[in-house]
Amino acid sequence: MTRDASFKDGAARPLRLRALDGDDLAVIAAITQDAVFPVKEMRWDRRARRFALLINRFRWEDGAQSAERVQSVLAFEDVMAVQSQGIDKADADLVCSLLSISFTRATDGAGRVELTLAGDGAIALQVEALEVLLRDVTQPYAAPSGKAPRHPD
Structure with missing residues (x-):
């Protein structure tokens, strides 16, 4: 008899996920919630049509038991344009905190x-077209705060 995979099965291995639709993106959004990244770790390669972030994500898949983070690359493919608001890109010391990722689909599959x-x-x-890749690139490390992120109710 076979069994479904569980979080424990992948706990020791780095994550490698791909989102090609809204349901897939919801999984990546949940896993990257509360990730932090310095503004200097945002890159848009116009020629390759790729926007990427080097994020320090909280390891929610570990059940928030160990209060660990891991560096991950979050890459968006087929990007035609990038806009931002409320971010001072000139401030190299600015650290951003990712709250959510959403996708609004247009009629032709773009969005x-x-x-x-x-x-x-x-x-x-x-x-x-929607194509998002998440790949852990370092070993987990103890979160500097020693705690899981919390949001007020």
């Missing part, structure tokens, strides 16, 4: 990905 940041910041990506 708009919106990354909502704490403090009224946002990044909007016009995409030809």
Whole structure:
């Protein structure tokens, strides 16, 4: 008899996920909630049509038991345009906190990905098609705060 995979099965291995539709994106959004990243770790490669962030994400898949973070690359493919608001890109010391990721699909399969940041910041990506990749690139490390992120009710 076979069994379904569980979180424990992947706990020791780095995550590698791909989102090609809204349901897939909801999983990546949940896993990257409360990720932090310095503004200097945002890159848009116009020629390759890729927007990427090097994020320090909280390891929610670990059940918030160990209060660990891991560096991950969050990459968006087929990006035609990038807009931002509430982000001072000239401030190299600015650290952003990712609250959510959403996708609004247009009739032709293209659409708009919106990354909502704490403090009224946002990044909007016009995409030809939804393709998002999340890949852990370091070993987990103890979260500096020693606690899981919390949001007021």
